[in-house]
Amino acid sequence: MGFQVEKVSDVLVVDVEGQLIVGNRQELKQKVLEELENGERKFVVDFEKTGYIDSSGLGVLVSLSKKVREQGGELRLANLNEDLKTLFELTKLDTLFHIADSREAALKDL
């Protein structure tokens, strides 16, 4: 379980491996905020290897998206499985994020 960071062109892609939950949300937050501080402005969070997200995980994505936007950047999400899509739909966060079916689609035009 953890977060792998990869630079693709001028986009920082973060892979969420395992869960994004109350126990590890701060780790993701810290990683993205550090990169934002270092000047990165384009982010994709890839959930291809993610089991599930809890409300704290959803909350940290909302918080990060807000902070990235405040700095003139954008944070997109990719590869949500059916369970994760359900959580975003229930909470109406699907209306807040750019959600792509694949990493490639998320990177396009970012």
Next chain:
Amino acid sequence: MAPDLILDIPNDLASIEEAVEFVMEQCSGCGDDPRRLRLNLRVGLSEALANAMLYGNAQDPSKRVKVEVAFQGTTITARVTDEGSGFDPYRVPDPTTPGNLLKAEGRGIFLMRKLLDEVYFNDRGNSVTLVLRLPPDREEGCVDGGARA
């Protein structure tokens, strides 16, 4: 509720995943809807534990959280109790309204209510009970299929 399984866990956020996975293993033979087990029960129970530790026990490492799980046919009942003074669950705002959508917190109880068939609190507000009803699997329920601790 006569529990088949009782867990007494430390007030440590890192212990949530292990506790939830343990309960999920005990439920693995219950009913015929693996998705509702995997998503609804797992997320609902995780939310209940996180609320108990963060808000109920106020992150106090000296406190404990009790989890009781009962299996009746294909119905799973899970109760999570903290040592806090409780809260009023009816005063929690709807996180999906435009004014709340950008807030980082406040989705836990909402998700529990959306994902479980029943969610109710005791009068004090320090104990939440989650009920998930699954469709029967070969009319066996989870009495024979689910393991017991």
